[in-house]
Amino acid sequence: MSVASPLIIALDYSSLDAALCMADRLDPARCRLKVGKELFTRSGPDVLEALHGRGFEVFLDLKFHDIPNTVAGAVQAAAEQGVWMVNVHAGGGRRMMEAAKERLVRQGLSTQLIAVTVLTSMAAEDLAEVGVSVSPAEQVERLAALARDSGMDGVVCSAQEAARLRVLCGDDFLKVTPGIRPAAAQAGDQRRVMTPGEAVAAGSTHLVVGRPVTQADDPMAALAAIEAELAAG
Numbered sequence: 001m002s003v004a005s006p007l008i009i010a011l012d013y014s015s016l017d018a019a020l021c022m023a024d025r026l027d028p029a030r031c032r033l034k035v036g037k038e039l040f041t042r043s044g045p046d047v048l049e050a051l052h053g054r055g056f057e058v059f060l061d062l063k064f065h066d067i068p069n070t071v072a073g074a075v076q077a078a079a080e081q082g083v084w085m086v087n088v089h090a091g092g093g094r095r096m097m098e099a100a101k102e103r104l105v106r107q108g109l110s111t112q113l114i115a116v117t118v119l120t121s122m123a124a125e126d127l128a129e130v131g132v133s134v135s136p137a138e139q140v141e142r143l144a145a146l147a148r149d150s151g152m153d154g155v156v157c158s159a160q161e162a163a164r165l166r167v168l169c170g171d172d173f174l175k176v177t178p179g180i181r182p183a184a185a186q187a188g189d190q191r192r193v194m195t196p197g198e199a200v201a202a203g204s205t206h207l208v209v210g211r212p213v214t215q216a217d218d219p220m221a222a223l224a225a226i227e228a229e230l231a232a233g
């Protein structure tokens with residue numbers, strides 16, 4: 001299936017039932033779904049089978065970060081379960097990313113492989129505490145260039161960095177951006193945020209949206225408002 005919408009809804013739920021309840025209200029022609037650490041740790045691969053069975057393309061967001069051999073095996077395992085997209089941490093380095101990509105190519109698996117640059121929950125002071133003295137934007141650019149050179153299909157970054165990455169890495173390089181917040185939404189733990197309309201205008205290719213939809217009083221109305229904002233842009 002080809003999904004025209006850039007929206008990826010993050011199913012950050014603590015049970016398979018709750019996740020499927022939301023999935024059943026969504027339309028696979030209008031969004032993709034993201035399965036992250038909490039849901040996958042609770043449900044295991046069953047959630048992937050259930051979402052694929054409902055016609056959704058799934059981004060398995062487990063952010064693998066380990067030695068090259070281990071990450072290559074994990075990425076292969078994810079791809080063999082039919083996920084549309086999987087990710088690793090760019091901080092794992094060139095050899096790790098190359099090993100993951102090589103494994104997919106060798107096995108003839110076409111899953112999109114992207115790398116996390118700097119988590120959208122991190123600001124400059126958070127980076128400084130872990131020994132990174134440059135700004136989030138500079139660190140994102142450095143890791144995106146490394147990811148591109150290591151064969152990644154794109155990166156996870158904030159929409160605030162998307163415009164610059166478009167220049168640096170081109171339009172075809174995926175810019176998957178969490179930290180999406182409609183104007184009235186709470187930022188919560190996110191630090192580098194943008195509205196849906198701003199994110200697309202800046203060059204985000206995919207917008208990851210979780211709580212602004214899943215925790216809204218009326219999730220379908222919240223989603224419709226985001227879709228309307230995108231359509232207006």
Ligand SMILES: O=c1ccn([C@@H]2O[C@H](COP(=O)(O)O)[C@@H](O)[C@H]2O)c(=O)[nH]1
Nearest residue numbers: 010036118119120178179208209210211
């Ligand atoms: O840098 C990153 C990488 C991943 N995420 C994930 O995206 C969603 C965002 O959810 P919200 O509720 O819209 O904040 C969540 O699953 C994160 O694990 C991210 O936020 N930032």
